[in-house]
Amino acid sequence: xxxxxxxxxxxxxxxxxxxxxxxxxxxxxxxxxxxxxxxxxxxxxxxxxxxxxxxxxxxxxxxxxxxxxxxxxxxxxxxxxxxxxxxxxxxxxxxxxxxxxxxxxxxxxxxxxxxxxxxxxxxxxxxxxxxxxxxxxxxxxxxxxxxxxxxxxxxxxxxxxxxxxxxxxxxxxxxxxxxxxxxxxxxxxxxxxxxxxxxxxxxxxxxxxxxxxxxxxxxxxxxxxxxxxxxxxxxxxxxxxxxxxxxxxxxxxxxxxxxxxxxxxxxxxxxxxxxxxxxxxxxxxxxxxxxxxxxxxxxxxxxxxxxxxxxxxxxxxxxxxxxxxxxxxxxxxxxxxxxxxxxxxxxxxxxxxxxxxxxxxxxxxxxxxxxx
Amino acid sequence: xxxxxxxxxxxxxxxxxxxxxxxxxxxxxxxxxxxxxxxxxxxxxxxxxxxxxxxxxxxxxxxxxxxxxxxxxxxxxxxxxxxxxxxxxxxxxxxxxxxxxxxxxxxxxxxxxxxxxxxxxxxxxxxxxxxxxxxxxxxxxxxxxxxxxxxxxxxxxxxxxxxxxxxxxxxxxxxxxxxxxxxxxxxxxxxxxxxxxxxxxxxxxxxxxxxxxxxxxxxxxxxxxxxxxxxxxxxxxxxxxxxxxxxxxxxxxxxxxxxxxxxxxxxxxxxxxxxxxxxxxxxxxxxxxxxxxxxxxxxxxxxxxxxxxxxxxxxxxxxxxxxxxxxxxxxxxxxxxxxxxxxxxxxxxxxxxxxxxxxxxxxxxxxxxxxxxxxxxxxxxxxxxxxxxxxxxxxxxxxxxxxxxxxxxxxxxxxxxxxxxxxxxxxxxxxxxxxxxxxxxxxxxxxxxxxxxxxxxxxxxxxxxxxxxxxxxxxxxxxxxxxxxxxxxxxxx
Numbered sequence: 032x033x034x035x036x037x038x039x040x041x042x043x044x045x046x047x048x049x050x051x052x053x054x055x056x057x058x059x060x061x062x063x064x065x066x067x068x069x070x071x072x073x074x075x076x077x078x079x080x081x082x083x084x085x086x087x088x089x090x091x092x093x094x095x096x097x098x099x100x101x102x103x104x105x106x107x108x109x110x111x112x113x114x115x116x117x118x119x120x121x122x123x124x125x126x127x128x129x130x131x132x133x134x135x136x137x138x139x140x141x142x143x144x145x146x147x148x149x150x151x152x153x154x155x156x157x158x159x160x161x162x163x164x165x166x167x168x169x170x171x172x173x174x175x176x177x178x179x180x181x182x183x184x185x186x187x188x189x190x191x192x193x194x195x196x197x198x199x200x201x202x203x204x205x206x207x208x209x210x211x212x213x214x215x216x217x218x219x220x221x222x223x224x225x226x227x228x229x230x231x232x233x234x235x236x237x238x239x240x241x242x243x244x245x246x247x248x249x250x251x252x253x254x255x256x257x258x259x260x261x262x263x264x265x266x267x268x269x270x271x272x273x274x275x276x277x278x279x280x281x282x283x284x285x286x287x288x289x290x291x292x293x294x295x296x297x298x299x300x301x302x303x304x305x306x307x308x309x310x311x312x313x314x315x316x317x318x319x320x321x322x323x324x325x326x327x328x329x330x331x332x333x334x335x336x337x338x339x340x341x342x343x344x345x346x347x348x349x350x351x352x353x354x355x356x357x358x359x360x361x362x363x364x365x366x367x368x369x370x371x372x373x374x375x376x377x378x379x380x381x382x383x384x385x386x387x388x389x390x391x392x393x394x395x396x397x398x399x400x401x402x403x
Numbered sequence: 404x405x406x407x408x409x410x411x412x413x414x415x416x417x418x419x420x421x422x423x424x425x426x427x428x429x430x431x432x433x434x435x436x437x438x439x440x441x442x443x444x445x446x447x448x449x450x451x452x453x454x455x456x457x458x459x460x461x462x463x464x465x466x467x468x469x470x471x472x473x474x475x476x477x478x479x480x481x482x483x484x485x486x487x488x489x490x491x492x493x494x495x496x497x498x499x500x501x502x503x504x505x506x507x508x509x510x511x512x513x514x515x516x517x518x519x520x521x522x523x524x525x526x527x528x529x530x531x532x533x534x535x536x537x538x539x540x541x542x543x544x545x546x547x548x549x550x551x552x553x554x555x556x557x558x559x560x561x562x563x564x565x566x567x568x569x570x571x572x573x574x575x576x577x578x579x580x581x582x583x584x585x586x587x588x589x590x591x592x593x594x595x596x597x598x599x600x601x602x603x604x605x606x607x608x609x610x611x612x613x614x615x616x617x618x619x620x621x622x623x624x625x626x627x628x629x630x631x632x633x634x635x636x637x638x639x640x641x642x643x644x645x646x647x648x649x650x651x652x653x654x655x656x657x658x659x660x661x662x663x664x665x666x667x668x669x670x671x672x673x674x675x676x677x678x679x680x681x682x683x684x685x686x687x688x689x690x691x692x693x694x695x696x697x698x699x700x701x702x703x704x705x706x707x708x709x710x711x712x713x714x715x716x717x718x719x720x721x722x723x724x725x726x727x728x729x730x731x732x733x734x735x736x737x738x739x740x741x742x743x744x745x746x747x748x749x750x751x752x753x754x755x756x757x758x759x760x761x762x763x764x765x766x767x768x769x770x771x772x773x774x775x776x777x778x779x780x781x782x783x784x785x786x787x788x789x790x791x792x793x794x795x796x797x798x799x800x801x802x803x804x805x806x807x808x809x810x811x812x813x814x815x816x817x818x819x820x821x822x823x824x825x826x827x828x829x830x831x832x833x834x835x836x837x838x839x840x841x842x843x844x845x846x847x848x849x850x851x852x853x854x855x856x857x858x859x860x861x862x863x864x865x866x867x868x869x870x871x872x873x874x875x876x877x878x879x880x881x882x883x884x885x886x887x888x889x890x891x892x893x894x895x896x
Contacts, residue, residue, distance in 0.1 A: 046455060046457065046458045047457075049458055049461075050457060050458050050461040053461055053462060053465050054461065054465070056465075057465050057468055071497050075497065076497060079497050082587070083498075084552065084586050084587035084632075084634075085587065086629075086632070087501050087632065087633065090497045090498055090499040091497070091498055092496065092497060092498070093496045093497075093498045102549070102576050102584030102585070102586075103576070103586060103587045103588060104576065104588070105569060105572045105573050105576055105588040105590060106587070106588060106589050106590065107569065107589075107590045107591075107592070108589060108590070108591045108592070108629065109591075109592040109593075110591055110592060110593040110625065110629065111592060111593060111594055161504070161506065176500060180499050180500060188499065189499070190499070191499045191500070191501070192499060192500045192501070193500075193501050193502075193503070193633070194500070194501070194502045194503070195503050195504075195505055195633055196503070196504040196505060196506065197505060197506075198504075198505035198506040198508070198509060198749060225754065226752075226753045226754070229752060229753055229754035230505060230749075230752040230753065232628075233627070233628055233631050233751055233752050233754070234503075234505075234631055234632055234633040234635075234752055235633070236628045236629065236631075237629060238589065238591055238629040238630075359628060360624060360625045360628045360629070361621055361624060361625075361759055362620065362621070362624040362756040362757065362758060362759050362760075364754040364756060365754060366754065367753060367754055367778060368777050368778055382760075385760040385761075386759060386760050
């Protein structure tokens with residue numbers, strides 16, 4: 032269209048455009064600031080380490096961009112002052128929650144977020160295998176972590192999170208339920224599991240942890256107050272009972288059944304069996320070929336029983352386990368070799384006992400395993 | 404789109420337009436013209452006022468919003484002005500998530516080229532006296548300092564170990580020399596309620612060994628578990644009382660690329676004890692005798708090496724030393740000593756530690772060696788690569804040395820007394836000689852006079868000569884006694 036012989040109009044900015052622009056600017060600013068720095072309260076900032084070379088159980092201030100980096104400061108830690116008491120909440124004790132993970136279950140993460148213990152006192156540690164499956168799980172885990180740590184409300188955010196990748200080849204490619212539980216695969220699988228647990232534990236424990244809470248990646252339901260509840264017992268090693276919910280076809284309703292059989296009290300039969308074994312053989316629980324007649328905590332559960340009833344244990348499972356950090360610091364670890372014919376978590380219980388720490392179990396305090 | 408065209412009229416009111424009709428704005432002129440066409444672009448005064456107030460409102464709202472945002476998030480105004488881009492430059496940003504791939508920290512033969520980090524672990528107890536020596540070693544390490552993280556455990560110390568440690572370490576970290584400061588420094592305090600006395604005798608007495616070793620093991624485990632990080636490739640254990648060691652020891656041991664490796668540890672001795680001696684007897688190879696012995700002991704017993712109570716007949720690394728042997732020669736070991744251990748961090752990550760209980764009848768570093776072997780790690784020692792522990796005299800040595808000191812003092816005392824006596828003797832004899840001389844000259848004088856008097860009195864003259872000879876003889880005997888005493892002293896020293 033031919034422009035009429037009119038004036039060349041220098042367009043005046045409309046006030047409406049200005050307003051829209053200002054609003055946009057604010058939104059851009061908001062997202063720039065909001066997304067790049069998840070802000071933390073002063074108390075959290077105060078506990079942060081000044082350098083990235085620091086215990087991973089605390090967050091750190093990201094190193095300054097420009098200039099020469101300063102050498103790390105001389106850090107002093109007085110382990111005499113790290114308390115481990117029946118009331119960790121009152122004493123603001125640090126929890127290290129450790130999970131060896133092969134698959135990521137969103138329910139697991141949701142359950143973590145529901146924990147009522149202050150999240151600013153909980154450090155999460157994960158170790159994942161370097162397989163295709165492990166990569167997938169890592170990606171999913173990182174997604175959820177970002178969502179919680181960057182965009183979530185501050186009360187949901189954990190103190191710090193450590194993700195480790197294993198440095199050894201996983202012994203089995205398949206994580207299928209049936210394949211995993213085959214007896215001859217058990218020793219190799221559990222030795223690898225033990226290495227995984229130890230790698231996770233000894234590279235994250237640090238100088239300020241009071242309690243180590245082991246929670247398997249497939250435990251998807253625990254009481255929100257589980258940390259306080261287990262700590263209340265003031266025992267070196269406390270194991271709740273691990274059950275599984277399932278669809279009972281006979282009763283036509285949801286039901287639950289015992290799942291973890293590694294929590295047990297020793298029997299003369301098992302000791303007799305052990306005596307006849309070679310030095311590299313291991314005793315396993317839950318296999319018909321090897322009748323140990325141990326008393327399993329899984330079957331000690333009573334619906335009308337007291338929730339905080341304790342029983343002494345000689346072997347523990349790793350599904351959920353609250354351990355005083357001192358027990359691990361003294362050297363109690365998960366043997367990746369037959370230790371008194373026991374391996375991994377069961378060997379751990381034995382080693383703790385050798386160091387003078389008696390594990391206990393809570394038959395009526397239940398956590399639930401994922402149903403595959 | 405221009406306002407004229409939007410008006411829908413093709414008739415351009417060339418002479419009536421108040422605005423830009425002639426190509427430039429005439430905003431200040433005012434034209435009263437009731438029949439004038441009003442283009443849409445010049446909005447009514449009412450409307451323009453309304454929009455302006457809207458803009459103001461929006462601006463106020465924006466500022467308020469920002470302020471609320473500020474106070475709500477607790478963020479500093481600075482980060483707003485820098486648009487959050489400079490946030491981490493200001494050190495405001497917290498990083499809560501860490502990701503580590505452990506396959507990147509396996510440890511290789513040439514760690515210093517691959518920037519592999521070492522954790523240097525030093526357990527300390529009442530070690531103030533040894534610290535200056537230790538820090539001179541620390542400063543002299545040739546392995547890149549920024550790749551070494553140092554962790555100390557100070558337990559049950561009654562001297563100023565902690566204060567001196569902090570002071571010296573801060574001095575190093577603040578060093579002007581770029582190559583001097585180390586990586587992460589952790590100084591950990593933990594008291595285990597030490598019941599065992601720390602003096603040499605009670606420390607090395609047989610009865611105290613099992614309990615002492617278990618306690619040491621706990622201390623080592625506490626130190627390691629508090630200081631090991633996912634970025635460590637190596638862990639080096641070093642005792643504070645090493646007197647002489649090559650500055651290149653980290654590289655020298657690392658070059659062998661073994662899971663666990665120890666050098667030979669000797670100590671210098673005073674001349675009267677032979678000059679040198681094997682020190683660390685905890686590095687050994689297992690023997691049939693020892694295995695048989697282990698079977699006879701109860702579950703909690705701990706075999707300790709180097710005591711007559713347990714004759715194990717094991718080949719010891721220490722005794723195989725040849726001062727002129729190849730320092731790179733390796734020897735497989737089952738038990739190791741803790742004076743200087745270089746191990747790959749994965750050994751500890753996989754769970755090998757210093758058993759604070761009887762593990763296969765061993766505890767602490769010997770149990771560590773055993774456990775590492777149990778997990779199929781390589782454990783070797785270098786028989787001809789030697790470092791030197793300080794010499795702390797044992798109670799017997801001290802007694803012996805005190806005895807020697809006393810003898811020496813007694814000797815000196817005796818010598819002094821003798822010398823004084825001799826001096827006195829000499830002085831008195833010297834006086835006597837003078838007297839004799841005087842007497843002699845007097846007598847000679849008298850004799851001469853007498854001679855003059857009578858030449859026949861030869862008998863008296865003879866008597867005087869005999870007396871002189873007797874005096875000289877006595878003088879000589881005194882000299883001989885002193886010389887004899889000197890000789891005796893020489894023999895004794």
